[in-house]
Amino acid sequence: MTGGEALYRLQQLDSERDATQDRLREIDAALRDDTRLRRARQALQEQEQEARKWQARQRDLELEIESLADKSARSEARLYGGKVTNPKELTDLEAEIASLQRRRRRLEDQLLEAMIEREGAEDTRDAAQTHLQETESTWSRTQADLRAERTGLEQRLQEIERRRDEVAAHLDPQTLAAYNRLRELKGGQAVARLRADICTVCGVTISASAEWKLRQGELIHCDSCGRIIVSV
Numbered sequence: 001m002t003g004g005e006a007l008y009r010l011q012q013l014d015s016e017r018d019a020t021q022d023r024l025r026e027i028d029a030a031l032r033d034d035t036r037l038r039r040a041r042q043a044l045q046e047q048e049q050e051a052r053k054w055q056a057r058q059r060d061l062e063l064e065i066e067s068l069a070d071k072s073a074r075s076e077a078r079l080y081g082g083k084v085t086n087p088k089e090l091t092d093l094e095a096e097i098a099s100l101q102r103r104r105r106r107l108e109d110q111l112l113e114a115m116i117e118r119e120g121a122e123d124t125r126d127a128a129q130t131h132l133q134e135t136e137s138t139w140s141r142t143q144a145d146l147r148a149e150r151t152g153l154e155q156r157l158q159e160i161e162r163r164r165d166e167v168a169a170h171l172d173p174q175t176l177a178a179y180n181r182l183r184e185l186k187g188g189q190a191v192a193r194l195r196a197d198i199c200t201v202c203g204v205t206i207s208a209s210a211e212w213k214l215r216q217g218e219l220i221h222c223d224s225c226g227r228i229i230v231s232v
Contacts, residue, residue, distance in 0.1 A: 003217065004230035006170040007179060011191035013164045018188050020157050027150045031143060040128070040135040047125040054118035061111040065104055072100040175219060182227060192227040201225055 078084050079093040168176055182190035192201035197211060204224035206214075213220050220229050 003171060003175065003219070004214075005232050006167050007175070007191050007228055008193065008230045008232045010164065010167045010171070010179065011189070013160050013167060014183065015188065017157065017160045017164070020153050020160065024150060024153055024157070027146050027153070031146055031150075034139065037135055037139050040132040044125070044128040044132045047121065047128040051118065051121040051125045054114055054121050058111065058114045058118050061107055061114055065107050065111065068100050068104045068107065072097055072104070075100065178219070179228065186225070186227060190228055191230055192222055192225065194229050194231045199225060199227070199229060201227055 075093055075097050079090065079097065084090055084093065171179070179190050189201060192199045194200070194206065194211075194214065197205050199206060199222040202222060202225035204222060206220075206222060206229060210220045210223070210229070214229060214231055221227065222229055
């Protein structure tokens with residue numbers, strides 16, 4: 001393996017290693033991110049509270065209506081039972097019964113509204129429950145897929161490191177150090193291929209003297225972007 005070939009292969013391996021490490025960081029972040037799951041649970045909790053609120057409201061109204069009905073029945077029994085003969089007391093009973101009936105009608109209207117609200121809240125709660133179940137199922141599958149992908153990438157990373165050491169062994173320490181410095185300076189891309197006398201990274205034509213030096217096996221750099229030029 002020539003020096004140029006070793007540098008180019010090293011660049012390929014390092015680029016793959018960088019991409020693999022980036023993806024591993026993405027996977028780790030995704031494995032920790034349960035935002036959608038927490039939101040679905042929170043939504044269900046809120047809808048359950050809403051449904052319970054209207055269920056309680058309906059029960060309260062039903063009990064109040066039942067109480068009014070009992071009270072009205074007792075008043076009617078007194079009114080029509082013949083035991084009350086005082087005209088004023090009879091008039092008061094009639095007024096009381098009428099008032100109880102008006103109150104009962106208002107409560108029945110409120111009860112109807114509460115029943116409608118309860119049914120709507122229960123439907124929304126059921127939809128939230130279904131959404132949570134679907135979200136949990138999707139989350140579990142995604143977590144399993146991500147863990148499997150992470151395992152595969154970790155194994156690939158080990159293989160990259162092994163092969164990188166083999167390739168780096170073909171380079172002298174000075175060349176390897178220059179390559180590593182350029183990687184830091186050039187965003188990870190230290191090596192550029194030469195095609196038709198052109199640097200494939202920046203697109204600038206190299207000089208004839210630089211191309212001659214390259215053919216002689218010398219280490220040359222692009223005059224424009226400063227990367228190591230290889231012809232492979």
